[in-house]
Amino acid sequence: MHVRHLSVVDFRSYTSAELPLEPGVTTLVGLNGQGKTNLVEALGYLASLSSHRVATDAPLVRFGASQAVIRGAVVRDGRESMIELEINPGRANRARLNRSPLTRPRDVLGTLRTVLFAPEDLALVKGDPGERRRFLDDLLVARQPRWAGVRSDYDKILRQRGALLKSAAPVLRRGGRRGARTASDLGSEAAAQRDSALHTLDVWDSQLAGAGSHLLYARLRLLRDLGPFLAAAYDEVSAGPANATLTYKSSLRAATAERIAAGEVPEVDELESEILATLAEVRAQEIERGVCLVGPQRDDVILGLGELPAKGYASHGESWSFALGLKLAAYQLLRTDIGDDPVLVLDDVFAELDTGRRERLAAMVADCEQVIITAAVPADVPTDLVGRTFSVTLGSVSERA
Structure with missing residues (x-):
């Protein structure tokens, strides 16, 4: 798989x-x-429908423009596909594949797969759990695009359940609302309101457990498959065995969380039951705080080096190696699963690495079908990776002789 041509209109700093x-x-x-x-x-963005730099689409559109357009010609097994995306902040984005409009933009997922490593990826090691959850979920979608729908459904359920916890909190905590006319009316109204709120919460619990169990199961399987690739990639980048590991930290009840942390992958039905049981245990806390305390959105991945967690203990160089190892492991996993090389993007990476890591990284990516590198100066790029070169100046792109 490789990209033959990329074009942008009103994207970021580019008019075109x-x-x-x-x-x-x-x-x-x-x-x-x-x-x-x-x-x-x-x-x-063509590959994932998201940016690695910002959480919303608005910053992607050039100031003063109403929309941005990205087009990419992707070649796979000798056949070319054209992806076209319209980014419309405040309105629905639109997508076309081979000039045909698609019902949903996410239907283009899987046409192009990329693995991008950038300075922002240091947050995978040093940042909050959301960074690591996003890494897992994005890799899930790259591996099997159908997980984009599962993740979207789960997020909608989570928002609805969270809104209920906030709006119904006075009823659930105090048993009624102000303004009832008599003491007896207050009692009956309070009971009816509370029963109604609890019934609705039960419904959302069931939906959360149903969708969440599938997402959690997929994450655990992914982590199990990714682990060996990470260990090998980290050792190769750092030039020495270090026992880099991934451990899933679950928000479920202690006994199940311990099994998961030990590498066990319970079946979906068991995970669904465990989510429901854990929700029942923490219901009073959720009502008091008005937030959902159980589910994949509360989980984390512990990155380990030997017996210690990488976060807080790894040196700067070790943190870079770990983040790079995660992305190279993702690349190797996708290459193994799909049978095609994803496009590898290394954004301003070599300037952050010492000479040894630069050379080892260059050797590791030498056999990739397509590698796109950005650098401030040519000297940042190892000579073994010098290829076709373009100069970028104030939004202008020109090929160097």
């Missing part, structure tokens, strides 16, 4: 830009702030 690409290594060279990362961000 065209970037011809080919298999092998392509390097985008330019000083910081000139627009290199904007191009690889557009490429990643």
Whole structure:
């Protein structure tokens, strides 16, 4: 798999830009702030429908424009597909595949797969649990695009249940509402309101457990498959055995959480029952706090080096190696599963690595079908990875002779 051509209109700093690409290594060279990362961000958006830099779409549209357009020609097994995405902040985005409109933008997922490593990925090691959950879920979707729908459904259920916990909190905590006319009316109204709220909460509990159990099961299987690739990638990047590990920290009851942390993957039905049981145990706390305390959105992945967690104990160099190892492990997992190489993007990475790590990384990616690198100066890129080179200056892209 490789991208033959990328074009953008009103995306970030670009009024328009065209970037011809080919298999092998392509390097985008330019000083910081000139627009290199904007191009690889557009490429990643074609693959994932999200940005690795911002959580919403509005910053992706050039100031003063109403929409941005990204187009990419993707070649796989000798056949070319054209992806076109319209980004419309405040309105529904639109997508076309081979010039045909799609009902949902997420139907393009799987046409292009990329693995991007950028300085922001250091947050996988040093950041909050949300960074690691997002990494897992994005990899799930890259591996099997249908998980985008499962994740979307779960997020909707979670929002609805959270809204109920907040809106019904006075009823559930105090047993009634103000303004009833008599003491007897107050008692009957309070009971009716409380019963209604509890019944609705039961319904949302069931839906949360149903969707959440499938998402949790998929995460656990993914983590089990990813672990060996991570251990190998970290050792290769760092030039030494370090026993890099991944451990899933679940919000379920202690006995089940301990089994999961030990690497066990319970079946979906058991996970659904455990989510319901844990929700029942913490219901009083959820009502008091007005937030959902159980489910995949409360979980974490503990990154370990030997006997210690990487967060808080790993050095800066070890943290970089771990983050890079995670992305290279994701690449190898997708390559193994799909049978095609994803497009590998290394955004301003080599400047952050010492000489040894640069050389080892260059050797590791030498056999990838397509690698796109950004760098402030050509000297940042190992000579073994010098390929087709483009200069990027204030939103202008031109090929170097």
